[in-house]
């Protein structure tokens with residue numbers, strides 16, 4: 001088994017959908033330890049608690065900042081989260097989280113946060129651009145709008161989350177984003193059984209082999225299915241290691257030049273049972 005670095009890892013609770021689902025920092029570390037994931041870029045879960053509005057967003061951002069502070073060798077950088085309905089108060093919280101808590105940017109999940117990946121994110125993106133930061137954007141329809149962001153905000157590095165969940169999504173990203181060097185990609189939730197018109201080999205050959213990375217999409221998905229796909233793909237070992245962790249290490253070093261991965265196994269703070277970690281309905285993890 002190869003070492004993996006996870007660029008798409010949510011911590012916290014999604015409470016805007018039933019059943020609720022989430023994970024603590026400890027359960028995240030246990031899942032990582034049991035599947036040879038040696039580090040991650042944590043971000044909050046979308047659809048988190050909002051009873052107190054932007055104060056809840058601040059609390060979510062603090063969880064990520066604290067995880068990075070406690071485990072810098074495993075969580076070298078972290079992301080905050082933005083909600084479209086917070087408007088300027090949300091922009092101010094993002095700036096605070098980046099200036100005071102050291103987060104390097106934000107995650108956006110359009111379906112759970114009300115974004116359309118249009119102009120409503122410009123004020124948030126401008127904050128990230130001032131810090132030369134990082135944004136993990138989940139797809140909402142075509143990736144054309146993410147390519148437009150990448151041109152409009154050239155100092156931001158973007159990750160498109162689970163770029164290859166469908167053939168249409170994969171071909172769309174190849175058409176619109178392949179030439180944009182500040183867009184990186186994760187392969188979270190890639191379904192098994194894709195034919196050669198959109199399998200992992202096709203993705204490497206047509207999208208990128210230098211900016212394609214492993215992502216777990218924890219706490220929603222049994223990412224070991226994606227690890228198995230990478231390990232059995234018709235790709236050479238060097239390419240598999242790039243996807244598994246080396247590309248992600250280069251990405252992290254853009255923001256933390258002195259950071260080096262720790263390849264030894266994580267010791268989680270609690271002993272979780274297999275059921276605690278991997279109870280699932282198909283590929284979807286249960287809380």
Ligand SMILES: [Zn+2]
Pocket residue numbers: 008010138161217
């Ligand atoms: Zn996600």
